[in-house]
Amino acid sequence: MIESILNQDSDDSIIEIIIADGLSTDGTRKIINNYQGLYRNIQIVDNPEKIVSTGFNRALNIAMGEYIIRVDGHSKLETNFIQMCLNAFNNNNVDCVGGVTIHKASGFIGESIIKAQSSSFGSGGASFRKNATDGEYVDTLAFGAYLRSVFKNIGGYDEELIRNQDDELNFRLIQNGGKIWLDPLICSYYFARDSYSKLFFQYFNYGFYKVRVFQKRRGMASLRQIVPLIFILSLIISTLFYVTTTYYLPLVFVLGSYTFLSILYSLMEILFKQNKSILPILFFPVACAVMHFSYGLGMLIGLFFFISKWRDRELQDYHFNVNEFL
Numbered sequence: 001m002i003e004s005i006l007n008q009d010s011d012d013s014i015i016e017i018i019i020a021d022g023l024s025t026d027g028t029r030k031i032i033n034n035y036q037g038l039y040r041n042i043q044i045v046d047n048p049e050k051i052v053s054t055g056f057n058r059a060l061n062i063a064m065g066e067y068i069i070r071v072d073g074h075s076k077l078e079t080n081f082i083q084m085c086l087n088a089f090n091n092n093n094v095d096c097v098g099g100v101t102i103h104k105a106s107g108f109i110g111e112s113i114i115k116a117q118s119s120s121f122g123s124g125g126a127s128f129r130k131n132a133t134d135g136e137y138v139d140t141l142a143f144g145a146y147l148r149s150v151f152k153n154i155g156g157y158d159e160e161l162i163r164n165q166d167d168e169l170n171f172r173l174i175q176n177g178g179k180i181w182l183d184p185l186i187c188s189y190y191f192a193r194d195s196y197s198k199l200f201f202q203y204f205n206y207g208f209y210k211v212r213v214f215q216k217r218r219g220m221a222s223l224r225q226i227v228p229l230i231f232i233l234s235l236i237i238s239t240l241f242y243v244t245t246t247y248y249l250p251l252v253f254v255l256g257s258y259t260f261l262s263i264l265y266s267l268m269e270i271l272f273k274q275n276k277s278i279l280p281i282l283f284f285p286v287a288c289a290v291m292h293f294s295y296g297l298g299m300l301i302g303l304f305f306f307i308s309k310w311r312d313r314e315l316q317d318y319h320f321n322v323n324e325f326l
Helices: 002-006 028-038 052-062 081-091 107-118 148-154 165-175 196-217 223-245 249-272 284-305
Strands: 017-021 042-046 067-069 075-077 096-104 145-147 180-191
Touching (some): 002 028, 002 075, 042 052, 052 165, 067 148, 081 145, 107 284, 145 148, 165 180, 196 223, 249 284
Parallel strands (some): 096 180
Antiparallel strands (some): 067 145
């Protein structure tokens, strides 16, 4: 990740790298210190809470740049990423720009996961996950570049959100009249999970904390965000109906429709996309099922867990000091 920032085509003197480290004990700190000995534009801040929101806000406090970009540890930027972001800002009157995210993985399970995450069936058609060819306004994207004024005007990341903090910020930005622009010339790489158990917990947390995003923002950025919940509810209701009445057609319809769509999209992957191996395609339905079931289940549990918080819209960006944000 650090190397991809250091290797940017743009002038190194205008780039500052601030790393929020969650008191790591795996040698990460030593690696960062070695980089600091070679490059004067690298800073490090402690993030004892070990969550993205607090780490980002602490880094934000000391950031001096006119543009702020979040880059995660499991990602990599194309060499022209920053320059393309600057071009997009110059050519469009927007508050945030970003691009497409190309998913990478190892092993057939990891490959099946990235195919599911990049598929319209798997991810609901999020623009930044697809091979977009034209620029467009979007409701969210990954690894966005923001004008400094965004954080002055609407605050930092909400620290109550262990997940979805970027989605909440983007939704908050749009609700405050901001615009987000996706430019296909801006490219980054995301290294996906390599096991279904990791994928399950990742998407369970996405669904769980998405409830708080709905509550805080009093709405949703896209209807695709509740499709997994509808699937889970349909599955539960049809199963209960079968158990209490032995009438099985609703359950067959729900499972049959889902299975049909899953197989259909698997066939589309085979017929219309270049695939070096057939094995990840065979496991594509499994990856989709894990994503949809875990996300929907997380959202369902979140609705009960956060049931008393529908009136609580407070922005909890406690570690961001807007008064000192120069």
